[in-house]
Amino acid sequence: MKVCRKANFNAAHRLYRPDWSDEKNNEVFGKCNNYNFHGHNYKLEVWIDGPIDPETGYVIDLKILKGIIKEEVIERFDHRNLNIDCPEFKNLIPTAEHISMVCYNLLRAKLDSKYDLSIKLWETENNVVVYEGV
Amino acid sequence: MKVCRKANFNAAHRLYRPDWSDEKNNEVFGKCNNYNFHGHNYKLEVWIDGPIDPETGYVIDLKILKGIIKEEVIERFDHRNLNIDCPEFKNLIPTAEHISMVCYNLLRAKLDSKYDLSIKLWETENNVVVYEGV
Amino acid sequence: MKVCRKANFNAAHRLYRPDWSDEKNNEVFGKCNNYNFHGHNYKLEVWIDGPIDPETGYVIDLKILKGIIKEEVIERFDHRNLNIDCPEFKNLIPTAEHISMVCYNLLRAKLDSKYDLSIKLWETENNVVVYEGV
Amino acid sequence: MKVCRKANFNAAHRLYRPDWSDEKNNEVFGKCNNYNFHGHNYKLEVWIDGPIDPETGYVIDLKILKGIIKEEVIERFDHRNLNIDCPEFKNLIPTAEHISMVCYNLLRAKLDSKYDLSIKLWETENNVVVYEGV
Amino acid sequence: MKVCRKANFNAAHRLYRPDWSDEKNNEVFGKCNNYNFHGHNYKLEVWIDGPIDPETGYVIDLKILKGIIKEEVIERFDHRNLNIDCPEFKNLIPTAEHISMVCYNLLRAKLDSKYDLSIKLWETENNVVVYEGV
Amino acid sequence: MKVCRKANFNAAHRLYRPDWSDEKNNEVFGKCNNYNFHGHNYKLEVWIDGPIDPETGYVIDLKILKGIIKEEVIERFDHRNLNIDCPEFKNLIPTAEHISMVCYNLLRAKLDSKYDLSIKLWETENNVVVYEGV
Numbered sequence: 001m002k003v004c005r006k007a008n009f010n011a012a013h014r015l016y017r018p019d020w021s022d023e024k025n026n027e028v029f030g031k032c033n034n035y036n037f038h039g040h041n042y043k044l045e046v047w048i049d050g051p052i053d054p055e056t057g058y059v060i061d062l063k064i065l066k067g068i069i070k071e072e073v074i075e076r077f078d079h080r081n082l083n084i085d086c087p088e089f090k091n092l093i094p095t096a097e098h099i100s101m102v103c104y105n106l107l108r109a110k111l112d113s114k115y116d117l118s119i120k121l122w123e124t125e126n127n128v129v130v131y132e133g134v
Numbered sequence: 135m136k137v138c139r140k141a142n143f144n145a146a147h148r149l150y151r152p153d154w155s156d157e158k159n160n161e162v163f164g165k166c167n168n169y170n171f172h173g174h175n176y177k178l179e180v181w182i183d184g185p186i187d188p189e190t191g192y193v194i195d196l197k198i199l200k201g202i203i204k205e206e207v208i209e210r211f212d213h214r215n216l217n218i219d220c221p222e223f224k225n226l227i228p229t230a231e232h233i234s235m236v237c238y239n240l241l242r243a244k245l246d247s248k249y250d251l252s253i254k255l256w257e258t259e260n261n262v263v264v265y266e267g268v
Numbered sequence: 269m270k271v272c273r274k275a276n277f278n279a280a281h282r283l284y285r286p287d288w289s290d291e292k293n294n295e296v297f298g299k300c301n302n303y304n305f306h307g308h309n310y311k312l313e314v315w316i317d318g319p320i321d322p323e324t325g326y327v328i329d330l331k332i333l334k335g336i337i338k339e340e341v342i343e344r345f346d347h348r349n350l351n352i353d354c355p356e357f358k359n360l361i362p363t364a365e366h367i368s369m370v371c372y373n374l375l376r377a378k379l380d381s382k383y384d385l386s387i388k389l390w391e392t393e394n395n396v397v398v399y400e401g402v
Numbered sequence: 403m404k405v406c407r408k409a410n411f412n413a414a415h416r417l418y419r420p421d422w423s424d425e426k427n428n429e430v431f432g433k434c435n436n437y438n439f440h441g442h443n444y445k446l447e448v449w450i451d452g453p454i455d456p457e458t459g460y461v462i463d464l465k466i467l468k469g470i471i472k473e474e475v476i477e478r479f480d481h482r483n484l485n486i487d488c489p490e491f492k493n494l495i496p497t498a499e500h501i502s503m504v505c506y507n508l509l510r511a512k513l514d515s516k517y518d519l520s521i522k523l524w525e526t527e528n529n530v531v532v533y534e535g536v
Numbered sequence: 537m538k539v540c541r542k543a544n545f546n547a548a549h550r551l552y553r554p555d556w557s558d559e560k561n562n563e564v565f566g567k568c569n570n571y572n573f574h575g576h577n578y579k580l581e582v583w584i585d586g587p588i589d590p591e592t593g594y595v596i597d598l599k600i601l602k603g604i605i606k607e608e609v610i611e612r613f614d615h616r617n618l619n620i621d622c623p624e625f626k627n628l629i630p631t632a633e634h635i636s637m638v639c640y641n642l643l644r645a646k647l648d649s650k651y652d653l654s655i656k657l658w659e660t661e662n663n664v665v666v667y668e669g670v
Numbered sequence: 671m672k673v674c675r676k677a678n679f680n681a682a683h684r685l686y687r688p689d690w691s692d693e694k695n696n697e698v699f700g701k702c703n704n705y706n707f708h709g710h711n712y713k714l715e716v717w718i719d720g721p722i723d724p725e726t727g728y729v730i731d732l733k734i735l736k737g738i739i740k741e742e743v744i745e746r747f748d749h750r751n752l753n754i755d756c757p758e759f760k761n762l763i764p765t766a767e768h769i770s771m772v773c774y775n776l777l778r779a780k781l782d783s784k785y786d787l788s789i790k791l792w793e794t795e796n797n798v799v800v801y802e803g804v
């Protein structure tokens with residue numbers, strides 16, 4: 001049985017590698033390399049896979065999961081500049097792939113090992129990633 | 135190949151255990167334990183996994199699946215109080231997890247064994263469950 | 269300039285008139301007259317029409333509007349039975365039309381008279397009402 | 403890690419078998435057998451599963467994937483009559499199942515073998531198919 | 537007080553004028569002029585503006601409105617070719633503007649004159665029209 | 671008759687007044703005052719009100735409107751930092767209200783005076799503004 005809780009955060013970011021020339025960064029990252037950043041409304045789906053607790057009929061209390069997501073993800077990334085304000089992306093390009101991986105790791109550390117976790121992250125209405133761990 | 139048909143039903147419910155005190159019920163189920171019920175617009179996705187019929191190009195005729203969903207799920211739960219009107223939840227807390235499990239069992243009994251079945255149920259825009267059987 | 273803030277509440281209700289026979293209630297309100305209630309995820313859009321404050325560039329601070337909506341509407345109706353728990357509907361059938369009117373009056377009383385107010389309420393994905401006062 | 407790019411195309415189609423009588427076609431395909439065609443706004447999700455490129459932080463550059471989808475799917479099917487204009491459906495009934503299979507094959511041929519591919523196709527808001535290859 | 541009921545229909549169409557050359561038709565209507573038609577999932581919102589009936593708390597019973605929409609619009613246009621199957625468009629180019637106008641006239645004839653009517657029609661997710669009569 | 675074309679742009683911004691103290695900026699603009707910016711996926715609806723052209727059945731050719739929106743709005747603001755990259759907001763706080771007003775003025779200048787124009791701008795799923803000119 002899988003259950004999902006959704007959340008949103010709004011952040012600025014820029015995709016580039018400091019060890020590449022401007023030409024190379026523009027060629028690979030295009031307008032996502034805008035020097036002064038751009039931003040997105042990220043939509044996050046946190047999926048938990050586990051057994052139903054026979055006492056409550058819940059896989060996990062979604063109010064509790066909502067609190068963990070708020071503390072670990074939303075308060076960290078919402079209304080922030082991922083490149084400058086967030087040490088998680090100091091040496092990691094904040095692509096949707098990497099952001100979902102970071103969210104996965106932050107949430108994985110707070111969840112009982114009996115649960116499997118997967119992350120779905122919408123960067124725009126047309127671009128989505130899913131990460132389920134390694 | 136998987137195919138999906140969606141449907142909706144609107145129902146009242148209350149989450150609580152009669153063998154627990156009010157304090158315990160409030161602690162675990164919070165406002166979902168409101169004594170006089172509350173309600174939701176449930177959105178249901180019924181997913182069928184099976185081979186394509188080479189004659190029709192269909193996995194299953196979705197008009198037929200729509201009819202089965204209507205008869206087995208919608209007419210049973212739509213505009214009902216799950217706790218009082220529906221014997222399926224007489225001894226089963228009507229969490230989204232349990233509702234999806236009941237829908238799965240009702241539909242599984244009407245579908246050819248060549249099909250795999252899974253159920254996705256949205257209780258709210260932010261809370262979703264998926265059940266694929268055991 | 270109009271600005272809108274959205275919110276959601278989940279509630280149970282029943283449409284009927286105690287002064288009508290069961291037959292008349294069923295004829296007019298159909299399955300919405302289910303004796304033990306049913307429920308909905310109501311989506312609310314609160315629209316404010318007014319001048320832009322030249323100091324802030326806001327018509328109204330939506331954080332403040334969000335707080336007013338929470339206090340006046342969400343805490344009053346969310347996870348409640350509108351017929352039983354809410355005195356506003358003691359003598360008023362809780363149709364979407366009446367719910368939007370009640371929300372309008374509750375919010376109107378808390379908003380500066382320089383603002384025009386209108387309420388859009390989604391009872392289901394297919395049924396919507398708009399109320400703009402008299 | 404899975405990434406998805408969405409696209410849309412609007413097309414006319416008709417479901418029928420020329421080797422069946424009108425009665426049989428109507429019985430099986432119902433109003434989808436309308437002689438003069440009907441149409442849909444198809445929504446396509448193209449999902450790519452593969453490793454993250456450590457240089458870019460991308461599984462695949464979605465701008466490049468967008469271009470492949472445009473060339474292989476959108477320019478072929480958008481604003482077309484699938485039965486008449488598209489040789490892919492000369493001998494294949496254009497059900498959602500078959501359309502997703504054709505899209506899969508067209509895209510599979512243009513993608514590096516290190517990627518797994520799956521196709522999600524919405525024919526209407528209520529009817530969806532997923533094809534992941536054989 | 538305004539109330540809305542939504543509905544959907546899926547149809548094929550082609551935009552062109554028989555009194556224009558192919559070049560002129562292509563120049564003005566572009567790919568919408570595809571000779572063998574294309575199609576859309578049209579989403580229709582029917583908005584009724586009128587007083588609340590003090591007996592029922594309804595502006596209009598949306599079950600009744602749903603029936604009128606089904607009879608007047610859905611059964612006429614769903615799974616049809618607007619240009620060939622529908623006499624309403626024999627001498628009228630089936631643009632979204634004209635379709636909404638035809639829906640307006642069909643529904644206006646069935647509604648009490650105490651109601652104002654307006655039609656919102658989505659041809660695609662990005663193209664919408666609203667018609668409120670003359 | 672009103673017609674609408676939708677578009678999207680993704681941008682970074684920060685709400686603050688340089689003539690206010692940090693305390694005042696934080697008090698009024700809260701986390702929207704984050705020093706290093708945050709960002710949004712803005713959704714834009716451009717509504718044109720005008721007569722139907724009897725020749726084409728269009729109020730305005732939406733392909734042409736799409737081009738104007740692209741040139742005037744998307745290429746100017748997409749993947750940009752509104753505060754730094756866009757002179758329009760050099761002396762104007764980039765609230766949703768002001769952004770919609772700037773879009774209105776840019777588009778108004780390119781549209782025939784026979785059309786009325788209005789702008790609907792979604793900053794997030796829950797915050798929306800509408801501007802119809804003065």
